[in-house]
Amino acid sequence: MFVGREAELAALAELAGASLRAPAAVLVVGEAGIGKSSLVREFVSRTDALVAEGGADPGATAYAVFVPVLRRLVREYGARLVPGGGSRGLARLLPELGEVEESGDLGRARLFEEVLLLVEGAAGRRQVVLVLEDLHWADQASRDLLAFLLRNLMRPGVLVVLTSREPLRLPGVEVLRVPPLGRAEVARLLGRSDVDQILARSEGNPLFVEALADAGTATPASLRELLLAGAERLGEAGLGVLRVAAVAGRRIPHEVLLRASGLDELTFDEALRPVVKARLLLVDGDGYAFRHTLIREAVYDDLLPGERRRLHARCAALLSGTQPELAADHWYAAGERARAFQAAWEARRWDRVLELWEHSSGQDHAQVLELAARDALHAGEATRAEELAGAALAEVSDPLRAAHLLELRVAIRDLLGEEGLDDLREAVRLAPREARLIGSLANTLTWIGQYGEARELAEEALALGDTRSLTPLAALTALEGDLATAAELYARARAEAPDDDAVLVAYASEADVLEAAGEHARAEATARTGIAQARRVGLARSRGAHLAANLSEPLTSQGRWQEAREVIAAALTLDPPPIIRAWLLLVLGTVAVWQGALEEAGGVVRQARPLMRGRSRGYDSCLEPDLLECRLAEAAGDGERLAGLVGHVMSAHDLTLSCRYSWPLLALAARAGLVSAAPEGIPTIGRVQEAYRATFEAETGGSWAEAVAAWRVVGQPYALGQALVRHAEQEPARARELLREAAALAGQVGSEPLRAAVAGAAGATRTSLTGEPALSARELEVLSLVAEGLSNKQIAERLFISARTSGVHVSNILAKLGVSSRVEAAALARRTGLI
Template identity: 30%
Template sequence: MVNDLLACHHRQMGGVLVGREAELDRIGGALVSARGGASRCLLVTGEAGIGKSRLVAEAVGGLTSPDGPGDVLVLTGHAVDMSTGEIPFGVVADTLRDLVRVAGVDVLLPAEREALASLLPGAPPRRSVERVQLLSTFLDLLERLGGERLVVWVVEDLHWADSATRDLVSLAARTLPAGLVIIGTVRTDDPDRTPAAEAALRSYVAGLARTPGCEVVPLPRLSADAVQRQLRDLLGSRPSAEVAGRVERLSDGIPFVVEELAAAAGRPELTTAAAVAAGRIGGLSSEARRLVEAAAIGDGHLRASLLEQVLDVTPEELDAALVEALRAGILTTDHERDTVGFRHALLREATVRETGPGARRSWHRRWAEVLEDNPGVLPPDPALLAVAEHWHQARDVRRALAATVAALPAAERVCRPDEETALWTRILGGFAVLPDASEVAGMPLREAYARALLASGIASHPVRRACVTAAPVEQLPAAMRLIHAMVVSDHGKGEANAYSEERLTEIADLFEESEPDLMAVYAWSSAGSLMTDDLARGERLMERARRAARELGDLRASVMVEARDSYRAQVNGDPQRAAHRLREALDLFGDERWDGVFHLWGNLMWCELVCGRHDEAQRAADEALQRLTHPHLSVHLWEHLVENAAMSWILTGRWTRARALLQESEPWWEDDVRTSNAHLHLLDLLQSGRATGTERWRRQLESPAPGGAPVTDARAVLALAAVEAGDLAGMRTELAPLWGMDRMLMYDDQLWLLVLLAARSEADAAADGPRPDRDAGAAHLQVVDDAAARLRRHGALGEVWPLDLAAQLDRFHGRDARPALRAALEGWERVGHVPDAAVTHLSLAEQEAVHGDREAARHHLAAGREIAERLQARPMLARADALAARHALTSRERRTDAVLTDREVEVLGLVAEGLTNGQIGAKLFMSPKTASVHVSHILAKLGAANRTEAAATARRQGLLG
């Protein structure tokens, strides 16, 4: 019987592969390169039925020895299209199962078996192992195996993969340890895919394609000649012209459709692949039909032993049904792997369409029952999540509720926040329809609702909102309904602050006598963190919540309280206190690696940054990034840390470090409108003055992307781009919506940066001479000044912001700005804002020249130029040159020993020796053009008319040693 099955399987593979010689060569070339040490990642893309899996099977089929893995290890993981997406870690678990089958369980080291236990059949999971640890252990395993032999990891149907698999493939593709080849198949046409999912997949594939060592292998439709060759091979002879023409016309070059139409050659009414698939299913016996339907619902965990129980048949009856299904060209089987699968995903989709909704629910029920009765056949965590999914699809609310609660520990271990929150949405929905939901769930609604709020705290806003709105509001007591209303009204950062003080007081009063449970912790911290009138009571509520969370031993509750308390301090104008509290909390949490803890690290960076304490901010950045093992596996956390660390480095003039981190991070984001991308774009403008790609920020304003940069960042990029283009009217237009926004205090730390951008730009333009738009500039500055008066000031940095603004207003109106500029310069140097100090030096150079102190003007001009050169800030250098020319600040008598950089002194020495630019470049390993730039800067700084005069001045001033 087994041989019969395998023979059927071989016949249904479609005969000889035709028309794919070039693609086979590309995959073969990648494998050859990998043997030579150049690991590769290939994405085989194309529409359904184009032959992606068949191509990969052909390419890797001859790599392994029948007696064992030999020097090549081919591992395969399959993603499966379930109604809510792939079960988390399903592909990884499938790959591990294949590894153990091929190489034996001893291929895993003890530490690997322990860390991956929740993904190995028959192994009890360790609760302490979390998502990132699982992923990093799997990555390390691939690297270790790749050091012993060539490893080919095939990921089938990557378009259906869960977020963990996509993250893993991304990281493996970008790091590509030696000895690894990744081959993923990606379906590019799925009518059931939502526009958002389609955009995310397209972005994901495009991001991978940009990665060195990764390439896309698109499969086009077959040519007419290739269709005829395939048809002849399938039929065993040359078909009639009528049949050949019909198949060629209807198949449209899709190999799977050619196979289906060839199978239906005797039935001309079957003119499409869908019709042929339906015809195949309709021609089955009742036993085989039941098998195919059950397989369609259980795809992803099809084991022969499980199918016997799902169908309630004997092994002999199962074999008979399998033979019929294989002969009908619907199923395939792998005896060695003990698996059954569909010959093609389109056949599974056709089966689901041909199966009525009642039958689908019935099969989901059977799969749930059988998986529950057979623990250990599937890996523990995927099994728990699969059972919950099947009961949910069976529409058995009672069993679904119990199964979903049972799956929560697995979700906490392996799911992303959005995925875990989706389970809580179902749980709350169960309470809405079951009168005894508390008994079924093993917890009262009060606890379930509180835990759902905690779990959803770091989920995306749409998912969080769907979760809380699923709660049965009519069952909530009055106090909890107030909390519910507040959570539902929260549309984003700071929105809940609009909740009235009266309502917050009412919440506090209603929960005054509550026992210290999770709901009380949530209520106390919600009311306490948002109270603005009775700050003393807010402080007491926060302390009460803190003590209760710690007594309950709930990490998530404790993190929530600390996050809210620090946020409370920051929005109340005391980020220094927020930073102090965050440091105390992080010391308490120690080495905890939960996502929420890393959010606290990012918040700590920002609190230190807006206080001007950049040394502390950067120490926090270094520690957090060091703790985040494999940061690419926690992209949302990584970005939170990256954006704040990079901002501190930009403000303090550590632009090389900021650029390196931002450029390293940029390819990992799924879109290009993140805050980190905005920081990188701003850095580009500051250094080059060129504005490219600004249209993406305009799109972000018109249609904000989830997780994208906030409005302040997008408008900052557009405003600075306008300034660099000399378009002050454009800058005013970009910034105008910010000065009257409803939630200014939520963004005041960022708005101060834009206040100074606007004020400096208007003042610089006014200093250049009379302008026809002066009145517009004056009106704009009045609006900016009024807006700044409403913004709060934080720490040492808060002392400098208004000083700089006052100085720019003085400059614009022609008043003596030197006192304010000197105070601002002292402040910028105190907090370590190097670029701001440079800009202020140049403004002081202008003011000193205007008021007749040319020596002081030259000093400030030289100081500003030196920083600008170090930062490679061309716009700043251009301004310095313009100031020097306008005010004739190039006197040859000025001292320059504190002005020339070390590199310029080195170049000046070679100029004094009479070397040309080309000779200088060759001697100092730079291009002649770079040498010329250095010489030009030296002449300008020394006030020399030519190279000879520069050398003489240098000797006279002792600059050449």
């Protein structure tokens, strides 16, 4: 009997209505037995939406919470809602969809994408309510998938209802706490008025209320006795059915419970009826579920050890052949380890297979280690995957197998932020005619600046049939300055790509080299096209995160910093692999420094550094965080920190291997007076690097006019503004013209550091940006305090001058600026960059 909870039901109904406008999620929280499940069942019984339910059990396998939910949606609408009919991701959880297509390091991403597409596709046909219960027991993989869904659900018509005994940190979830029942509600539940004693002992917990009522006047010794009080009054047959149900699982299909009970249908119905009447089991669709998990636990714990093993073996025998993943758990609990091994093998549960390896009979241990490593990789458990791949490598002697295991380890370490060069070299040595391995090595060598060898290997791989090698060949051609030929190679790489992933890698590579060459508009367009393609093939939130990094860079270069921030924020919510997260953070940190948000930039550096293990994809990605830290130290005026960073870069890195970040670092170091000459052999490829080289040369005695001209060609407003300020300092006669342009650029991009540099240069060159006589350094100082809203007296106290003198300064400032009030003076000063 359901009583009370009117406020909670109303809250759920309100959320259901709101979810028709935008997806919504609610976490129903309360102690064991408080009625969370009863509340949710009552709510779903009143909705016309499609309800898909799942839940967690202690010790369940990965993604177990979601399997019944996904199966319900697929049965309702089929797998046509996702690309490839679910064979790329969903088939990992739903074997009925067929064999799983191997996806390399994108297995987990594919799965997450397809689950999202399935849910949103279902919501496009009918409102969907997803119910996930007992999340306090959920495995980490299920929690990760849930967090991904909550962050990325966009289509209206989805309500996610979660239950847990304790609050959980989940994005975008409203928390609904279920309180104890009051006296009137307890009276309604029991159908009597003398409830004071039961209310006091149960503290309003509905489960305890019913257990105490069932116990009569007896004083139970423990909660377990309370929970079993109703069961003790069942006949032997009913108690037997209840015990079978406790062993069988959280939710038991009718046919399974019938066959596991060993009874004929009529006898089974008679035995089951009092169990349902006592509300120990509830009818749940075409099966049964315990009214509360605690009841199941109590019944299960009350079984004798031998009885428990026999019932597990009976369930395992029934499930073998149809649900081997469940049969494996039952055989294991029954102590039948050899049978558990066989069922786990059929279910492809490689971790359990490894645990039971002593019961193997001729299987290949190294192969199982490899399969377990791939499963761990697909689940995002990169550290575990690395351990398993290493163990497999230690056991194989066949060169070709070892080569492919090394390639697997490279994919794993890629998620950890390493480029895997040593593993790839060894793989190619072991299998010198494997085209894909040669192409992978060529791609990595391209990343780390070893261009000559990279080109030779890419051409060799292409000749052997590896069309993926067209992408590094295109990148190398672009780095040589031939963007037209590179574009043709990229187009061919996409046309001849063996799969969607290779297409998206080609888009990302092309956007990257275009940005490095200073082709910001083309880089932006390419990245956006790639993101659209990623959406079409169901990889918008995996490879799409990589392309988002490629998009945020040209947006930043063009001074569209708010747009870049929005792209980065959206991509970071997708929980991308460490190296991609690091790239996104580094662009965000650069924007923060240029805007003047130095505290934010410092936090970004602290987040990004640990994500970049080892060489982290070569010298470009190695020097990028160094450049950001140098920019941050310079902006903060921390000369000691800046000197230490520049010293580290010059001594620890070979700047000739970076095709992108060496000249920016050298220009910054020269501006600080820390470097006066560039090392020989540093490449200068593309308009951006030419502009940074011109800046370096200007900082070391050359022409700022040439640097300004170079930045005008590139079209980066912030860098151009910096060069204009330095040019004004070098040529005071042109200061007013140059600084007015720089001030306009500072306002355009919203850069406080550039505004400050303009004001400083105006003061140093005694330049008025308004056309009026220039303000003196003291007048600029007073003007900044006027802009803060200080009175003449407060200005005098701040500057240790008399109030009369401060008044004279203010009057002179108003006269020179041609304004009639302090407010107008402050506004004009900000608009023109004086402060």
